[in-house]
Amino acid sequence: MLAVTESGQTAVNVLLSLDxxxxxxxxxxxxxxxASAFVSIMRGCDNMCSYCIVPFTRGRERSRPISSILDEVRMLSDQxxxxxxxxxxxxxxxxxxxDSTIYNSIDTKLTPGFKTVYKPKTGGRRFSDLLDKVSQIDPEMRIRFTSPHPKDFPDEVLDLIKERSNICNQIHLPxxxxxxxxxxxxxxGxxxxxxxxxVxxxxxxxxxxxxxxDFIAGFCEETELEHEDTVSLMKEVKYHVVYSFPYSMRQKTSAYHRLxxxxxDDVKSRRHLQLRDLFRQEALKLNLKEIGSTQLILIEGESKRSPLDMxxxxxxxxxxxxxxxxxxESCADISTRKIQRGDYVVVKIRSANSQVLHGIPLYHTSLTEFYNKDNLITEQLCQSSAL
Ligand code: SF4
Structure with a gap:
């Protein structure tokens, strides 16, 4: 398309390739x-959730080679x-x-109690291999991932999250x-x-x-009792963040043809609002428990509400x-400087609501320094003297 524009013509293409x-x-x-960026690692989806249009619009699941993902993450780290x-x-x-020379004989092992509509995948390098390599590029770079499907949660992925301080302790489990x-x-499934x-x-x-x-309120034929099961699941799990939507049917999907x-609409909307309010109540309880804790935060920039805050x-x-x-500047340094976008800052949490925590910034640090167990005693002294 860029080549077409060189001859002075306009090039537009809104078709998305399926392969x-x-x-x-x-x-x-x-x-x-x-201070943050998104890196696409795959496209399409082989699951056929009955409400979802993605398999029809984005095609079969295909993964981008590890080497090109690592190149992009290195480039972002350099920037x-x-x-x-x-x-x-x-x-x-x-x-x-x-890479056909790399053969991994480990099949995708499904989480117990989960099933798929396709055969187990074999060969190649898996998500845990990718996560391992991406997290080693820059120990100062935080790694998150989204969206996973609950069916593929091998312990290797969980262990990496636990072991590597730059892989965030956060899992989206729709x-x-x-x-x-x-x-x-x-x-x-x-x-x-x-x-x-x-969980x-x-x-x-x-x-x-x-x-x-993620939750869908008012899916096809959902009864009041079935909805109450969603309410009780949310109470049992206690999520920090929930995205809920009233169901909206899409053409081409299996739900469109069969359900x-x-x-x-008014019932969907009521159930959706009930889920949203419940999430806020539960998130408030979780956030209130954070008061008094010392946390590492990555600064994104000025607060949207006030230029006096970051x-x-x-x-x-x-x-x-x-x-x-x-x-x-650091735990052991008395010279000071302003807080800027991209800084890691140690913060003492002072108050909370259902969406946001408020804290006192103590000192600048790095991700490796904050999680270095050898520094623990010095850090604790710093945190108490900074208060
Ligand atoms: S909801 Fe997610 S997992 Fe299910 S078909 Fe759509 S994209 Fe795939």
Whole structure:
């Protein structure tokens, strides 16, 4: 298309290839005012959730070769980016099969109680291999990923999250519903019990993990009792972030052909608002527990509400607001400087609401320094003397 424009013509193409991974198209960053970036690792999806249009518009699941992803992350690190989110419809079923000399005989092992509509994938390098390599590029760069499907959560991925301080302790675990019959109509491939078992397994392996989720309110034929199961699942799991939507039917999907979109709009809307309010109540309780804790935040920039404040995010991706002030260069340094975008800052949390934490910035640090266990005693002394 660029070649066409060289001859003075306009080139426009809105068609998205169903098989291309666009691996060789290196994105150009136009927004230089950001400390974070997104890196696409795969395209398409092989799941066939009955409500979803993605498999029809984006095609079959295909993964971008590891080498091109690593090149892009290195380039972002060189540009000073401090946080990268690996993006895909189903990131943890990533498989790089581009190098035929690398044969990985480990099949994709499904989470117990989960099933798929396709055969287990074999060969190539898996998401845990990618996460391992990406997290080693720059120990000062935070790594997140979204969106995973709950069916592929091998312990290797959980162990990497626990072991590597630059892989954030945050997992998005889209549930969509808390009722097994609704989940079956949605063709999600798991039951309420299997999902909850996975949540307990993850929390057992990573006790301080932050969980987020997606829910659909008023899916086809959803009864009041089925909706109540979603309410009780949300109460049981306690998510830090929930994205909920009233169901809206899409043409071409299996739900469009086989199910009835028969929950009235006002009922969908009421159920959606109930889920949203419940999430806020539960998130407030979780955030209030953070008061008094000392956290590492990555500064994103000035707060949208006040130029006197700076906004950042903690490991769990919760927004933290701090006064825009001069603070010590480091734990052991008395010279001070202003807080800037891309800085790692140690913060004492002082107050919270359901969406945001507020804190006092103590001093500048680096990600490796903050998590260095040998520094623990010095850091604790610094944190108490800075207060
Ligand atoms: S909801 Fe997600 S996993 Fe299901 S078909 Fe759509 S993109 Fe794939």
């Amino acid at each position: 291309e991974t666009y691996a060789d198209v290196m994105p150009v960053r136009l927004n230089e005012n950001s 000073g980016i401090k946080e990268v989110t690996l993006l895909g419809q189903n990131v943890n079923s990533y498989r790089d099969t581009s 549930a969509q519903s808390g009722n097994s019959e609704v989940l079956q109509r949605m063709r999600r 798991y039951t309420r019990e299997a999902y909850l078992d996975l 307990y397994h993850i929390r057992h392996r990573i006790p301080d993990v932050y969980l987020s989720s 009835k979109d028969n929950v009235p 906004a950042g995010r903690n490991d769990g991706n919760v927004k933290v607001i701090v006064p825009n002030t001069n603070i010590p």
